[in-house]
Amino acid sequence: MGGFADLFETFFSGFGGAAAGGGQQRRRSGPRQGDDLRLDLSIDFREAVFGVEKEVQLRHLETCGTCKGLGAKEGSGPTTCGTCSGAGQVRRATRTPFGSFTQVAPCPTCEGSGQVIADPCGTCNGAGLQQVSKTLRINIPAGVDSGSRLRVSSEGNAGPRGGPPGDLYVFLGVKSHPTLRRDGITILSEIPLSYLQAILGDTIEVETVDGPEPLEIPPGTQPATMLTLKNKGVPRLGNPVARGNHQFTIKVQLPTRLSGDERQLLEQLAGHHSSKGQRPPHKSGLFGGLFGKG
Numbered sequence: 001m002g003g004f005a006d007l008f009e010t011f012f013s014g015f016g017g018a019a020a021g022g023g024q025q026r027r028r029s030g031p032r033q034g035d036d037l038r039l040d041l042s043i044d045f046r047e048a049v050f051g052v053e054k055e056v057q058l059r060h061l062e063t064c065g066t067c068k069g070l071g072a073k074e075g076s077g078p079t080t081c082g083t084c085s086g087a088g089q090v091r092r093a094t095r096t097p098f099g100s101f102t103q104v105a106p107c108p109t110c111e112g113s114g115q116v117i118a119d120p121c122g123t124c125n126g127a128g129l130q131q132v133s134k135t136l137r138i139n140i141p142a143g144v145d146s147g148s149r150l151r152v153s154s155e156g157n158a159g160p161r162g163g164p165p166g167d168l169y170v171f172l173g174v175k176s177h178p179t180l181r182r183d184g185i186t187i188l189s190e191i192p193l194s195y196l197q198a199i200l201g202d203t204i205e206v207e208t209v210d211g212p213e214p215l216e217i218p219p220g221t222q223p224a225t226m227l228t229l230k231n232k233g234v235p236r237l238g239n240p241v242a243r244g245n246h247q248f249t250i251k252v253q254l255p256t257r258l259s260g261d262e263r264q265l266l267e268q269l270a271g272h273h274s275s276k277g278q279r280p281p282h283k284s285g286l287f288g289g290l291f292g293k294g
């Protein structure tokens with residue numbers, strides 16, 4: 001179930017290749033960082049186990065190519081903000097029962113940049129950003145689970161006024177498998193056996209994430225026994241050489257109807273001759289208690 005989301009850095013190869021990290025990050029008065037984005041991605045059971053490369057379509061804000069993020073029409077430039085005279089901050093007096101305080105807040109007109117766009121860029125209407133559709137290839141590592149989170153750095157929205165881009169977070173959802181389940185790095189499944197296989201033992205073919213594998217059923221296997229195939233489970237995240245196990249729970253199926261021959265043989269085993277009306281003895285015989293009722 002993975003209630004805890006694990007944070008990973010993943011590798012990606014996209015088109016355009018924005019400068020990693022967005023250059024040196026200026027603080028406070030500098031441009032604001034862009035928003036992080038979330039993308040939900042559904043993958044198959046086996047893809048989560050072994051990892052997969054996925055191509056995703058992403059819409060995010062990129063720096064406007066026409067005005068290079070400045071927001072001003074070509075030839076013009078940003079001008080000094082009249083509200084704050086370029087300081088980017090305004091002082092506000094706040095009255096409280098204890099007196100009057102002066103607070104410094106970012107300028108609401110220029111959002112702290114100190115500059116305004118008098119003649120906005122036609123492409124982005126002065127925002128300096130434009131919505132772009134992009135194809136990204138994301139490498140999903142082996143061993144992820146539902147709730148795993150991948151961080152793709154710098155693929156969030158670009159920051160306004162040339163600010164560094166945010167990150168893209170990919171939230172993974174793993175589709176269920178018809179027969180296999182997962183508990184961390186252990187894979188679980190049930191295998192039906194006939195009572196004869198359980199009693200006599202057998203070698204059967206079972207489904208694993210690596211394909212069909214032989215599984216030895218020892219003679220005298222009891223219902224609800226767990227049998228294990230080592231190293232057929234999920235690779236450990238971050239260390240895929242180490243793998244969990246596959247655990248099989250034995251479901252012994254008893255016949256609901258017996259053929260005449262089967263019944264005869266079973267009654268022979270139970271030490272009972274199939275004369276009518278007589279019940280097999282309950283205290284002796286292997287199947288006395290099980291098949292007493294016809």
Ligand SMILES: [Zn+2]
Nearest residue numbers: 064067121124
């Ligand atoms: Zn523009």
Ligand SMILES: [Zn+2]
Nearest residue numbers: 081084107110
């Ligand atoms: Zn201002």
